[in-house]
Amino acid sequence: MTADPRIRLRDVTLADADLLDTWGQDEAARSAFNDFGEAPNPAPREVLRSGPLRNEHNGVLIVERMSDAAPIGTVGWHVVRYGPNPGSDAWNIGIELRPEARGRGFGTEAQRQLTDWLFANTTVNRVEAQTDVENVAEQRSLAKAGFTREGIARGSQFRAGGYHDLVTYSRLRDDR
């Protein structure tokens, strides 16, 4: 039996723009595994004025704790192509929780919910995630969210002055 959800994923709204910018500029809170040396772009207010932050190529959702409706992080996804035809498109997902929200299982729930939502609302066969081989929490979280470990992409990510090995995980539509 699945436990009651403790988080939900919701669209980003214009009212979240200042908060996202504050998080983006908070260098101390940025995970070393998501730190590429500069703050992310400001929240795109012109897009948010007309709708949520998602389209056919990528998207971002807020992770909200249900007990107090507090935003505790974001999940995002973008398309990756394994061939020239739309049937070979897959989603690559990512996550960043605020430091105080880590280590409580919320990341596992968020990545499971996001993957379920992507399979329910799009036609892809594959959702994947990549993380640094040293990011044990994310690897454990992905495994608990039903992802299968596939292999290492050596020296694939340049971050903090050096190249890092990434490990790829995936969930397929028919995986249980």
Ligand SMILES: CC(C)(COP(=O)(O)OP(=O)(O)OC[C@H]1O[C@@H](n2cnc3c(N)ncnc32)[C@H](O)[C@@H]1OP(=O)(O)O)[C@@H](O)C(=O)NCCC(=O)NCCS
């Ligand atoms: C990675 C992240 C999404 C995981 O979510 P989370 O809610 O913190 O993790 P969970 O509580 O669901 O599970 C973490 C698991 O990893 C384990 N873990 C956590 N830190 C660990 C560490 N340093 N070494 C070994 N295991 C660790 C926990 O014990 C837990 O396993 P368990 O349930 O068997 O005890 C979250 O910590 C986060 O946002 N981190 C910063 C951003 C980041 O690294 N994103 C991914 C970049 S690709």
